[in-house]
Amino acid sequence: MKVSKGELIREIDKYSIEKLGIPSIILMENAALGVVKHLMLNEKEYYVVICGRGNNGGDALAVTRHLIAAGKKVSVFSIGLNPMSKDCGVNHDILCNMGVKITNISNVEDIEFLRDSIIRSDVVVDGIFGIGLKREVRGVYDLAITVINETSKKTISIDVPSGFSGDTGEVFGNCIKASKTITFETYKRGFLNYGSHEYTGEVVIEKIGIPDFVVDKYHNKEFFLERKFIQKKTKERALYSHKGNYGHVMVIAGSEGMTGASTIATKAAVKSGAGLTTLISCEDALQAVRNFVPEAMWKKNDDSQGIETLMGKVNSIAIGPGLGKSNETLNNVKRVLKNTDGTIVIDADAINVLEGKTNLLKEAKGNVIITPHPGEMARLTGMEIKKIQSDRIEIAKEFAREYGVIVVLKGYNTIITNGEVSYINPTGNGAMANGGMGDCLTGIIASLCAQGYSPMDASCIGVYAHGECGDKVSEHKFVVTATDIIDNISKTIKELT
Ligand SMILES: NC(=O)C1=CN([C@@H]2O[C@H](COP(=O)(O)OP(=O)(O)OC[C@H]3O[C@@H](n4cnc5c(N)ncnc54)[C@H](O)[C@@H]3O)[C@@H](O)[C@H]2O)[C@H](O)CC1
């Protein structure tokens, strides 16, 4: 599923109209038909449609015509005094020719009339503003949005909830809180922001007749991860295979007092299918692994001998969980970056020690995946967490491009990007927000890398499967722990093949 800003929509719209000769009113009609599909025509009877004066309002007026054709009761309101866009005017005139009454909302008394209609209605269709919203919502617009939010039983927004920036996820003063948003052609970038769900409700994408090649021509390669995409990439294990076919992961993790992280990362690597997994750690952590992950091998990290002896032999390395922020950790990060040509997954303290030393990433011999949560990303970039969260995808992309790494920026809608192509993950939930979850993801991704998946595919499959596993477990559990994921990840990956 493609993700974009409004700019792309304007470009593909322009190309379709000017170069392909598709009249804009056809695109509007297709948009309206896409919305009508979601208006529950077999359940609901009375609709209030509220239209702005731009093309979003035009879509809403075309929707009104279809609702009337379906025999529904409809009250139509046109808000504001701006001149109407051309296609909005066309649909307005058609309704007038049909004898449909359109009530203008330009003052406070009109708002009370709107309130009465909404109270009696089953559904409100919001076509006030789409991607053309430019400035703070004020006056009657502000009042109308408040009344809709206070009184509507169910609000369906056309393209974006009015008041919401499809580009940045900002609210321009006031905003519709929809139960569902029917958006066109692409998932809007702003919907990825924290808190956007409160305004968009469920988001559905409808095509409006623009050929895919036109979208691809302008699209900046940002995608929402879909199950079928992951399923296509996830391979079944071959009948005649042996452990040598599934690679060897070296996990460098754990320190005195922080042995849990290493056990989790190691066990996650084993359970997600690596042929061999070796933990390099201190004595305490090795003891824990001997007890809890008998399938794994282990080596003590004496003067880094453990790392040195295995470095050229493994296919991937997971480094960081529970290592502690020490010089030794930094030296080990340097060591693996400079000497391994396999894929390195850098997490937790291995990220923290790179604060102010990110240039080391540029010296990496192999592929690097870093898996920061927003706090770690903030330390790495010197930005505030709030800034990271306000522009997650762009910041992750820029970092990936600058340092030539894959960034897995964790959190709600985890971003996976190499700077050129970016994926946004929809799986996972709040029940998974507890210690050890990241260590577990690191083990899974490193394991998939060792099995021969490309670093980008391993990151996408790992993140998606980790979240889906958490979603399944959370159906009957209040909290999902890393151990729950480890117990179920093998089943989840199997279901994805
Ligand atoms: N290819 C497509 O996806 C298609 C999209 N369609 C729909 O068109 C809108 C975008 O239409 P546009 O005319 O560019 O903008 P809007 O309707 O969102 O709003 C413009 C309208 O509102 C005024 N305005 C802007 N900000 C404010 C404000 N804060 N206060 C008051 N007034 C404001 C502005 O002056 C204009 O009058 C897209 O979202 C889709 O729904 C097409 O129908 C099909 C093709």
Ligand SMILES: [K+]
């Ligand atoms: K809208």
